[in-house]
Amino acid sequence: MYKTVLSHVGKYKKQAILCPVTIIGEVAMEVLIPAVMALIIDNGIKKGDIGYVAKMGGLMVLMSVFSLCFGALAARFSAVAAMGFAKNLRSALFRRVQDFSFANVDKFSTASLTTRLTTDVTNIQNAFMMFIRMAFRSPIMLVCATIMAVKQNAKLSIVFLFAIPVLGASIIFIISKAHPRFEKMLKQYDAMNGKVQENLVGIRVVKAFAREEYEKKRFEENTEAVRKAQFAAEKLVIMGMPIMQLVMYISIAAILYFGGNMAVNHDIATGQLSSFISYVTQILMSLMMLSMLFIMFVVSRASIQRVHEVLIEEPAIKDNDDSEVSANDGSIIFEDVSFSYYDDMNNLALDNINLSIESGETIGIIGGTGSSKTSLVQLIPRLYDATAGRVLVGGRDVKSYPLKTLRDQVAMVLQKNVLFSGTIRDNLRWGDENATDDEIIKACKSACAHDFIMSFPDGYDTDLGQGGVNVSGGQKQRLCIARALLKKPKIIILDDSTSAVDTATDSSIRKAFRENLADTTTIIIAQRISSVMDADRIVVMDGGKITDVGTHEELMEKSEIYREVYDSQQKGADE
Structure with missing residues (x-):
């Protein structure tokens, strides 16, 4: 010692x-x-x-x-x-x-x-x-x-x-x-x-x-x-x-x-x-x-x-930094994946997940609180490792990648939006420290952030203060999305990251994603069905398991859970 x-x-x-x-x-x-x-x-x-x-x-x-x-x-x-x-x-x-x-x-x-x-x-x-x-x-x-x-x-x-x-x-x-x-x-x-x-x-x-x-x-x-x-x-x-x-x-x-x-x-x-x-x-x-x-x-x-x-203390995730493996595409495969925060197979957060996502596909994930939606996507960039089974990105096991290589290819906007002290420009360049002003503006326009940034007297040079105290929750979310886009990743994960924006802005962001990220695999975790209903496929989760997968129309026919969520949200909107 x-x-x-x-x-x-x-x-x-x-x-x-x-x-x-x-x-x-x-x-x-x-x-x-x-x-x-x-x-x-x-x-x-x-x-x-x-x-x-x-x-x-x-x-x-x-x-x-x-x-x-x-x-x-x-x-x-x-x-x-x-x-x-x-x-x-x-x-x-x-x-x-x-x-x-x-x-x-x-x-x-x-x-x-x-x-x-x-x-x-x-x-x-x-x-x-x-x-x-x-x-x-x-x-x-x-x-x-x-x-x-x-x-x-x-x-x-x-x-x-x-x-x-x-x-x-x-x-x-x-x-x-x-x-x-x-x-x-x-x-x-x-x-x-x-x-x-x-x-x-x-x-x-x-x-x-x-x-x-x-x-x-x-x-x-x-x-x-x-x-x-x-x-x-x-x-x-x-x-x-x-x-x-x-x-x-x-x-x-x-x-x-x-x-x-x-x-x-x-x-x-x-x-x-x-x-x-x-x-x-x-x-x-x-x-x-x-x-x-x-x-x-x-x-x-x-x-x-x-x-x-x-x-x-040994890091729970070992970095394979000698490997020269890089991702060929943005495909994702979960093979018999189970996960426990306590490495206890009797206390699983995810149970026997099997899911295949094609490169460039847009996937929505819906489920109640505690259904382990976030736990599922955190296995992709190896924020946690699967307790059992394998997660593959670009056809290779995520454990075969150097961590930096893997995480450079996977951009994740977390549930909790974190900004750091410094200017808006400094925060955005976390996505790419060499990004040009044109690239920054393009990413911010895709995230519907450019207009409110330019409303500040100092624009992109506005000091955010510690933790971004002088911007709203919705503005934080849009800045975090823009920061992720600057990485130009093969996979982007939005973990309930448009919850603080209005439906019109949410729709504009999704439209920009469809137009500008056609080759990027996009995973959207959301509470609002309107945020995922135009996805290529929607995954319904309950109790750490995948209960159904399909398009909005398919799930309306075969998934009771999905239909109940949709009906409750439509009823609330009508009222």
Whole structure:
């Protein structure tokens, strides 16, 4: 786990190595300074040798300057290495998420992935920065200061050895209890981020139903849950510092007592006692830093585990990127296809689907809510893979195509219309980044979007804002259709993507499709029969199965489901 995460230090290894190197210089200076101070007191001040005091004092100042320089360099190297490591780790996580299929994203949830990319990586960054400094500084300081303290007075050194078991026991207690609490805290962060995301995306619905106070109350409950989880985790960690300081002050008090008596009895020189106290302080501070390092690892371990889960997650859909297969045409065949979102053949969303679609054919799909219409078409560009059976495009199994090749040939306008921050032109060029202005305008005219785009003062350079907040639902749908058309695909799938436009516009879009996409296989999922009744064939779905296939006239005669839907819609239109 740690090896996988730390492998992303990358080009910042140099700074990560230079940091402990400069720390060795800093520690060397800090350990030698008390020894020089002892010489100043015992050989200079006591004997009244001002020249010796000045000479050794100058040396002490010089050593302090060197210590400061080494410390500043170590701080810079650690900061650069830690921030670079965090940048690489976030990039690796983002790249991995981009490789995920819908099933992988469903497994983690969007909110959890957001937390892992932000809070968890920040926790790891802080732990890494502390590690490359303290994991080297504290042990080196502990060993060097202990040697110097024993050298000053071996008998008095026994006092601080009693501090080690107390500090060790407190660390073990905190580590054993804190880790599961931090895991729980991060899960509460996921829940809170999920709530924030849901509320911001649905802010118009909240305001339309005047549910602001209700949402405020729910968010307060989320934040209170996070606070309680944080408090439960942090209260153990904050116990560490008071315990360590108590042990340190007791040890210093004991040394002052025993050392003072020894100084009175002339068993230790004043300068030696002074430097000894400095060394004991350094030893105990090193122990405290090591303790804090262990605690930091406990805090970050949960984050490392969560980041590691994403990094090692294998995409549910394997990309056949070595293949050079390309689609010959837009034909589609479903052979005994069954599909489950849970890979459970006893819980199928699609059951034994057999359907053959000719290249250039227009197919309508009708069915009630939950009849798995969307699930069916999502298998074509491999947004999900069939649990059983095969899906063929252009006469070849979709699994034999490189994903990019397949998805370049299949344009899909999803149920949820997503636009990105930027101009209308920028969004349209997602379909083809090299599209000319003439091609963009032609696609927009086919999608009945050109006129409303030109009604904006900036036309195609109109900034849409995040998520296209300044265009209506119907306008979003038409822009998404135009974006798909710019791909010039062999297959285009419209998943209920004209539901927010009026029937006249819907009719105009279908007419443009017939005229401009005669060689393109078109699949239209719709709730309105008027949107599919002029299709070459219409597929009727119910309960994850195909119940009937035929033209509008054929289905009116033989499909009870289709006839009921038609009659109900006609009755509603008449009324």
